[in-house]
Amino acid sequence: xxxxxxxxxxxxxxxxxxxxxxxxxxxxxxxxxxxxxxxxxxxxxxxxxxxxxxxxxxxxxxxxxxxxxxxxxxxxxxxxxxxxxxxxxxxxxxxxxxxxxxxxxxxxxxxxxxxxxxxxxxxxxxxxxxxxxxxxxxxxxxxxxxxxxxxxxxxxxxxxxxxxxxxxxxxxxxxxxxxxxxxxxxxxxxxxxxxxxxxxxxxxxxxxxxxxxxxxxxxxxxxxxxxxxxxxxxxxxxxxxxxxxxxxxxxxxxxxxxxxxxxxxxxxxxxxxxxxxxxxxxxxxxxxxxxxxxxxxxxxxxxxxxxxxxxxxxxxxxxxxxxxxx
Ligand SMILES: [Ca+2]
Ligand SMILES: [Ca+2]
Ligand SMILES: [Ca+2]
Numbered sequence: 061x062x063x064x065x066x067x068x069x070x071x072x073x074x075x076x077x078x079x080x081x082x083x084x085x086x087x088x089x090x091x092x093x094x095x096x097x098x099x100x101x102x103x104x105x106x107x108x109x110x111x112x113x114x115x116x117x118x119x120x121x122x123x124x125x126x127x128x129x130x131x132x133x134x135x136x137x138x139x140x141x142x143x144x145x146x147x148x149x150x151x152x153x154x155x156x157x158x159x160x161x162x163x164x165x166x167x168x169x170x171x172x173x174x175x176x177x178x179x180x181x182x183x184x185x186x187x188x189x190x191x192x193x194x195x196x197x198x199x200x201x202x203x204x205x206x207x208x209x210x211x212x213x214x215x216x217x218x219x220x221x222x223x224x225x226x227x228x229x230x231x232x233x234x235x236x237x238x239x240x241x242x243x244x245x246x247x248x249x250x251x252x253x254x255x256x257x258x259x260x261x262x263x264x265x266x267x268x269x270x271x272x273x274x275x276x277x278x279x280x281x282x283x284x285x286x287x288x289x290x291x292x293x294x295x296x297x298x299x300x301x302x303x304x305x306x307x308x309x310x311x312x313x314x315x316x317x318x319x320x321x322x323x324x325x326x327x328x329x330x331x332x333x334x335x336x337x338x339x340x341x342x343x344x345x346x347x348x349x350x351x352x353x354x355x356x357x358x359x360x361x362x363x364x365x366x367x368x369x370x371x372x373x374x375x376x377x378x379x380x381x382x383x384x385x386x
Contacts, residue, residue, distance in 0.1 A: 084204060084206050086219075087206075097115060098115045101115075101252070107250040107258060112252050113253065115127075121283050122224060125222045126223070128220075128238045129216055131215055132174075136174065136250065137154070138240050138241070139153070139238070140171065141271070142166055142169070142228070142231075142235070142236050144229070144232075144280070145383075146304075147189065148160070148164065148165025148189045149193075152241075153187035156245055156248060159268045159271070162235070162274055166237075169196075171185065173243070182202070182205070204223075205220065207220070229381070230281065230301075232279070232302055233280060235278065236274060242259075246262075248267075252273070254273045257271065296317065297315070297376045297378065299380055310350055313325065314347070315378065316347070317342055317347070319373060321372070322340075322371070325339075325368070326367065327366070330365075335356065362385055363384060365382050367381075
């Protein structure tokens with residue numbers, strides 16, 4: 061029921077545009093590429109003049125891009141925490157003095173530090189909640205993130221990082237918060253976007269900040285991977301992902317069509333076996349197609365399933381991935 065309420069809530073709130081692809085050079089690519097900010101914070105600096113000002117997120121077929129406008133007066137580390145599935149970590153993935161108390165805990169944390177002082181090489185990695193602890197791969201290539209933070213002056217800088225959608229299980233929508241923290245495990249959150257509780261002291265040991273404020277329901281899949289799409293026709297039939305994902309027992313597969321279309325939905329398991337097939341006609345606009353395992357004659361096991369939406373009118377085929385988690 062809660063998922064249904066959430067679904068209804070954000071169906072009306074989503075807007076998207078055909079954006080460009082950001083270049084990972086540490087320079088803001090402009091809102092023509094990134095779209096409008098997903099959130100603008102209060103602009104008031106936290107500890108040590110750390111100021112997390114604006115949060116940007118966009119995507120293309122391969123990557124989700126996270127960007128933040130930041131100013132800071134010294135070397136600091138940063139994180140985008142992302143909630144796309146149930147569960148997650150209640151503590152910071154680098155053991156900073158930060159606890160997570162969001163309505164649903166974060167599942168991914170692309171994070172790193174910008175240079176300065178004794179840290180003259182920028183660094184980033186992706187952490188993910190493995191079900192019981194934070195895990196992750198270490199040391200993203202320098203081509204995957206960049207920043208232009210001037211740590212000796214309180215001027216606006218920019219951090220950007222891209223994560224392959226495949227490494228985040230192809231999320232449909234997610235909740236995101238960005239924050240700046242310190243260079244030591246005793247250090248708490250210095251400033252966040254959206255705004256949240258800040259550290260009031262450099263050494264937060266035993267006095268953890270509580271972060272609990274996401275920017276909610278961000279569409280992380282405005283440009284899904286597709287087969288056979290070309291030019292302007294591609295924009296007329298677009299997959300918006302499925303929600304919830306993971307799901308049990310039902311999920312809503314969301315898409316748009318610019319013209320009236322006869323659409324076939326196929327669900328396939330990882331062995332390529334057809335699990336479900338149905339056909340419906342849709343009027344122009346945004347639609348959701350409910351897929352429920354309760355309507356099947358077989359008992360599906362937990363795992364990855366693929367779905368295709370085939371548009372008989374244009375010959376286009378959209379492909380998505382979903383996870384049944386019982
Ligand atoms: Ca850039
Ligand atoms: Ca602030
Ligand atoms: Ca979560």
